[in-house]
Amino acid sequence: MKKIVLSMLLAGIGLIAAEGTVPYRSGILLPPQADKIYAKECALCHGKDGKQTSFSGLTRVSYAKIAGMDTAQLAKTLKEYRGGIKSKDYQFPNKYGYGAVMKSATRDLSWEEIDAVAEYVNGLK
Ligand code: HEC
Incomplete structure (x- = not known):
């Protein structure tokens, strides 16, 4: 279950990044x-x-x-x-x-x- 949640989270972040809407500020998972x-x-x-x-x-x-x-x-x-x-x-x-x-x-x-x-x-x- 944990794995599924984590992979969904990562996929979601990937999508947002692809859209170019993530601000430049680094989060926990995104490098600067x-x-x-x-x-x-x-x-x-x-x-x-x-x-x-x-x-x-x-x-x-x-x-x-x-x-x-x-x-x-x-x-x-x-x-x-x-x-x-x-x-x-x-x-x-x-x-x-x-x-x-x-x-x-x-x-x-x-x-x-x-x-x-x-x-x-x-x-x-
Ligand atoms: C509003 C204008 C301004 C902005 C924005 C700015 N700087 Fe500067 N920078 C200066 C000034 C003025 C100096 C000279 C500071 C001093 O008197 O030591 C300087 C000096 C420097 C130096 C030292 C240069 C030397 O001669 O050794 C570096 C390296 C540098 N800036 C990098 C950056 C970086 C990287 C950023 C972005 C994070 C940045 N600066 C943003 C105006 C700016």
């Missing part, structure tokens, strides 16, 4: 959808291809191109911006004086989602 997270949370300032190096809000801010950066370094930097880790190995970065902007961009992401996004950004060409 890094491309969707990137498009929604990052592309505005870093470009669809990760090569945009500035954006103009109240003032113009410039930063490095992120496409192709090392995955582990990206994940660590993003977790540092996000905060919530108590360790001397994780220091809040404020490279260009606009770390707060990155904090608000990453605040709602789980570590799992950050790892997935880091891999995605590393793969941007």
